[in-house]
Amino acid sequence: MPNVTYIEPNGNQVQIDVPAGWSIMQAAMSNGVEGIEAECGGSCACATCHCYVESHVDAIPAAAENELSMMENVVAERKPNSRLCCQIKMTPELEGLVIRFPEAQS
Numbered sequence: 067m068p069n070v071t072y073i074e075p076n077g078n079q080v081q082i083d084v085p086a087g088w089s090i091m092q093a094a095m096s097n098g099v100e101g102i103e104a105e106c107g108g109s110c111a112c113a114t115c116h117c118y119v120e121s122h123v124d125a126i127p128a129a130a131e132n133e134l135s136m137m138e139n140v141v142a143e144r145k146p147n148s149r150l151c152c153q154i155k156m157t158p159e160l161e162g163l164v165i166r167f168p169e170a171q172s
Contacts, residue, residue: 067083067084067085067086068083068084068086068156068157068158068160068161068162068163069081069082069083069084069161069162069163070082070084070090070093070156070160070162070163070164070165071162071163071164071165072094072099072101072165072166072167073120073164073165073166073167074099074100074101074167075100075101075167075168075169075170076100078100080097080099082094082097082099084156085156086156086157086158087155087156088155088156089108089151089152089153089154089155089156090117090151090152090154090155090156090163090165091104091108091115091150091151091152091154092108092152093156094115094151094165099167100167101167101168101171102114102115102117102151102167102171103115103171103172104152105172106152108152109152110132110133110136110150110152110153111136112136112139113136113137113139113140113141113150113171114171114172115150115151115152115171116137116140116141116142116144116148116149116150116151116167116168116171117148117149117150117151117165117166117167117168118145118147118148118149118165118166118167118168119147119148119149119154119163119164119165120147120164120165120166121162121163121164122159122160122162122163122164123147125157125159125160126149126154126160129149129150129153130153133149133150133153136150137149137150140168141168141170141171141172142168142169142170142171143168151165
């Protein structure tokens, strides 16, 4: 199973094996990772799973228009590597992915 490292707002690193096909958000929520709220449950309707993609940026498909629209509502600074992790699906190519959560989601 591919591995993802989540960096919580306090700097703590959590490594999780994420099944292919799961969203990065699902794995974080299922494992109690701090720094994510995911209020809408992954339907790309709240922007509370905002993250910074720290690695594998080019291996992740580009954000769709609805994700780009929702990212206009993020609370923390929006950066070039900002994404909503509910929209990133795990694949074997993303082995070793590193995701950082911002200080605030809402």
